[in-house]
Amino acid sequence: MSTGVPAGYDPYAFAPFAVTVDLAVFTVRGTRLHVLLVERGEDPYKGHWALPGGFVLPRESAEDAARRELAEETGLTEHTVSALHLEQLRTYSDPDRDPRMRVVSVAYAALVPDLPEPHSGGDAASARWWDAGAPGSLAFDHDRILADAHDRIGAKLEYSCLATAFCPPEFTLGELQQVYETVWGVELDRPNFRRKVLTTPGFVQAVEGSPRRTGGRGKPAALYRAGAATALHPPLLRPEGRTT
DSSP states (O other), X not given: OOOSOOTXXXXXXXXXXXXXEEEEEEEXXXXXXXXXXXXXXXXXXXXXXXXXXXXXXXXXXXXXXXXXXXXXXHOOOHHHHHTSOOEEEEEEOOTTXXXXXXXXXXXXXXXXXXXXXXXXXXTEEEEEEEETTOOOSOSTTHHHXXXXXXXXXXXXXXXXXXXXXXXXXXXXXXXHHHHHHHHHTOOOOXXXXXXXXXXXXXXXXXXXXXXXXXXXXXXXXXXXXXXXXXXXXXXXXXXXXXXX
């Protein structure tokens, strides 16, 4: 069976379009969720803040392009970027999303432990971590991508043990709860959260014989470390209607 180009096939019979990648990279800093943004140094939207990203090269996969653009626009090292777990979010293909031409974007999302301070590179004028709750109006359709990515990483915490990566090696359940409240933007009931965590197989493991951390006047808090599980069964679902 032939797998070559059919005789008479005209690749120019279809309107050309470009493929780009956009990345929504989140981290927890202090008690706030932050997203990595770059200031555009070129038109369109020169001077506006945007998600890092750019055009996919002819002989490049979308994921390779995402890692390359992230390194180029933020100054993060290739080693740091190559170690990130990027989760493909969705494809954005509205015909007028880019004023230059028809551009289809493959978006990626990532929730990662604290990264170094970024610095600008490539066609970005600057790069920095922004409070994810107040980034202002972003270039292109990046407000929509950011909102979708926030929803995705919130769901990731419901079904995976990712939250433990944002705690110290030994942590209290209060510190773990703070990660969930930061990403979800909700206030959690402490006894209910504690019960769910401790009854979920492999989620956390008690630190035996370790000193207990005191948090002021309250009862000393027991210390835990991440358990062996990677997925949560049952999932730890976020509550509806309760916000911080």
